[in-house]
Amino acid sequence: MTHGYDFLEITKDGHIATVTLNRPDNLNALSSGLMKEIEQVSRSFLEDEASRVVVFRGAGKHFSAGADLKEQAVPSNLVMQRRTSGLGGRMIKAILDIPQVTIASVHGAALGGGACIPTACDFRVAADDAFCGYPEVNLGINLQWLSLPLCVRLIGPSRAKRMIMLGDRESAKTLFEWGFFDLIVPVDQLQEATTRMAERYAAQPPIPTQMIKQSVNAVSNAIDQAIMHMDTDQFLLTTGTEDRREGNRAFFEKREPEFKGN
16 A cells, blocks of 8 residues: 555555545545645656556545535635636646556446546446436536546537536446446446456556557547636636526525526
């Protein structure tokens, strides 16, 4: 086990490294502290010669419930608001930049930012109890973190619009049929299935495997930055709306929001 993280557990077994989101009492909600550690550990794999596969998983009952909405502190300075709001995007980019093959092992909820992390990985194995969604729109905000094109590539534009515009929770079965998940298995077989996939890729020659990953990503991600460089600014725009405040109030009051376009 690798120490030095407050919200992650890092284990290594041969050529396979496992990164476990470890805030189970908070449904692995993505606090700023957890996101910074995910970014940090993802960058650390650039210096890791031994690991050939990196698995992301969540401790407890869920993969991740998404951004931690209890964190309300907002910098007063707009310059720092933009930088703070860009943390999620930096985390996702750090995962995308991992040289090794990456696998998300998903069970329970993977919502919002918790769904963005699997889309940044090369492959996604899901338990049959898994469900994913992007509830941001129902909070009056846009999907950011560089993740919209990742979703589009996996399930196509029409389904991506449906999934992101409506913010519904989709089942593992539906997401497998759409191409979001690569494999679904009974929940009690998730670890075994993930390990089996990881071992197959870990057995491949690392140099060509990692070059293939880099080349495929270069082709498929070519225009992402040109399109998504502004998603933080879109987020800052929507956070200043009355609809955003209504969405936030409705979430904590456990009721349906009433959006007015203001």
